[in-house]
Amino acid sequence: MLHPETSNSAENVGSVRSRGDTSLEEKTSTLAGTQPPAGERERWLHMYEQMLKIRIFEEHVNQLYTSAKMPGLAHLYIGEEAVAVGVCESLRRDDYITSTHRGHGHCLAKGASIDRMFAELLGKEAGYCRGKGGSMHIADQDTGNLGANAIVGGSTAIATGAAMSSKMRGSDQVTVCFFGDGALGQGVLYEAMNMASLWKLPVIYVCENNLYNEYTHFSETTAGEMSGRSKAFGIHTEEVDGQDVQIVYATAQRLVERARRGEGPAFLLCNTYRYHGHHVGDIQRSYYRSKEEEQQWMTQGDPLKLLSTWLIEQRMADTQTFEQLEQRVRAEVEAGVQFALDAPFPDPSEVFQDVYA
Ligand SMILES: Cc1ncc(C[n+]2csc(CCOP(=O)(O)OP(=O)(O)O)c2C)c(N)n1
Numbered sequence: 001m002l003h004p005e006t007s008n009s010a011e012n013v014g015s016v017r018s019r020g021d022t023s024l025e026e027k028t029s030t031l032a033g034t035q036p037p038a039g040e041r042e043r044w045l046h047m048y049e050q051m052l053k054i055r056i057f058e059e060h061v062n063q064l065y066t067s068a069k070m071p072g073l074a075h076l077y078i079g080e081e082a083v084a085v086g087v088c089e090s091l092r093r094d095d096y097i098t099s100t101h102r103g104h105g106h107c108l109a110k111g112a113s114i115d116r117m118f119a120e121l122l123g124k125e126a127g128y129c130r131g132k133g134g135s136m137h138i139a140d141q142d143t144g145n146l147g148a149n150a151i152v153g154g155s156t157a158i159a160t161g162a163a164m165s166s167k168m169r170g171s172d173q174v175t176v177c178f179f180g181d182g183a184l185g186q187g188v189l190y191e192a193m194n195m196a197s198l199w200k201l202p203v204i205y206v207c208e209n210n211l212y213n214e215y216t217h218f219s220e221t222t223a224g225e226m227s228g229r230s231k232a233f234g235i236h237t238e239e240v241d242g243q244d245v246q247i248v249y250a251t252a253q254r255l256v257e258r259a260r261r262g263e264g265p266a267f268l269l270c271n272t273y274r275y276h277g278h279h280v281g282d283i284q285r286s287y288y289r290s291k292e293e294e295q296q297w298m299t300q301g302d303p304l305k306l307l308s309t310w311l312i313e314q315r316m317a318d319t320q321t322f323e324q325l326e327q328r329v330r331a332e333v334e335a336g337v338q339f340a341l342d343a344p345f346p347d348p349s350e351v352f353q354d355v356y357a
Pocket residue numbers: 075101102150151152179180181182183210212213214278
């Protein structure tokens with residue numbers, strides 16, 4: 001388990017457990033009743049592809065920023081891909097998610113279009129908010145994505161409201177609320193969890209503990225146990241290695257099915273790590289975290305490497321499989337960048353359209 005939150009002292013965090021060649025059966029043995037799904041190879045290769053798509057998409061976001069082609073900034077999700085993909089793969093298209101300021105991974109994992117996302121980042125008319133929202137306001141009703149949110153903790157009430165709406169409409173849709181460890185300091189989360197528990201709402205609170213809130217280690221901002229918070233409201237709570245997409249998926253699947261059956265909310269604490277800075281401009285990080293810590297996570301806790309190693313060990317794929325996949329994803333992402341670069345800006349006469357003042 002990566003930095004279990006029970007050991008939130010500074011000297012304990014950032015350590016990466018060593019991983020052996022565990023089989024999926026062993027990995028899921030602690031997850032009651034979970035069976036490897038039929039069409040396993042296709043499923044895991046698909047998840048690998050989804051994670052790779054997020055990574056390559058964001059590498060291009062970084063390039064667009066550093067070459068001054070992207071206005072504003074963005075918060076990169078690289079390193080945390082297994083959380084978004086593992087969770088979103090357990091959802092139906094008509095299920096809802098709410099996202100954060102670090103939201104590209106959630107959007108892509110729920111099925112957003114690469115073209116329209118790049119267009120939004122570059123301020124183009126074809127973007128999800130017609131180019132007027134940017135990275136932190138991408139929403140996509142077609143895939144049940146109720147939106148990124150620049151307000152830390154701001155989506156917790158929105159997600160809980162969406163779950164309440166499903167329940168009142170008699171629908172079996174589930175809502176997933178993604179948020180970072182920093183949102184644990186926001187009171188609205190506790191108001192929302194209280195109501196969700198009382199009213200048995202179909203909502204899953206997914207806390208992405210990537211160790212930092214901006215430039216501050218969570219041990220300096222978060223007292224006590226992270227998982228103790230949801231337990232206090234009687235909410236079913238689990239904690240997983242957020243770098244292992246197989247564990248995230250298997251756990252999320254159980255929690256989603258539980259919520260769909262009307263058994264109420266859940267809290268899923270995912271231990272993870274962001275490889276880049278807080279945002280694209282945060283390149284001098286040595287004053288708040290060490291290069292050694294970064295290297296350790298990138299080499300021992302990388303979600304893509306973990307899954308590809310497992311697939312090769314299980315003889316479900318070889319290096320060629322991954323080379324071909326990468327070529328395909330790279331071409332798709334590069335086409336998206338080109339689409340956005342070529343796309344027109346909105347007409348200046350529309351500056352007040354589609355915005356709220
Ligand atoms: C209510 C509010 N307070 C402060 C900020 C400034 N801010 C932006 S991101 C961030 C840290 C968020 O940390 P975390 O929730 O752990 O998410 P991460 O960036 O690690 O993904 C802060 C304090 C904000 N956007 N909203």
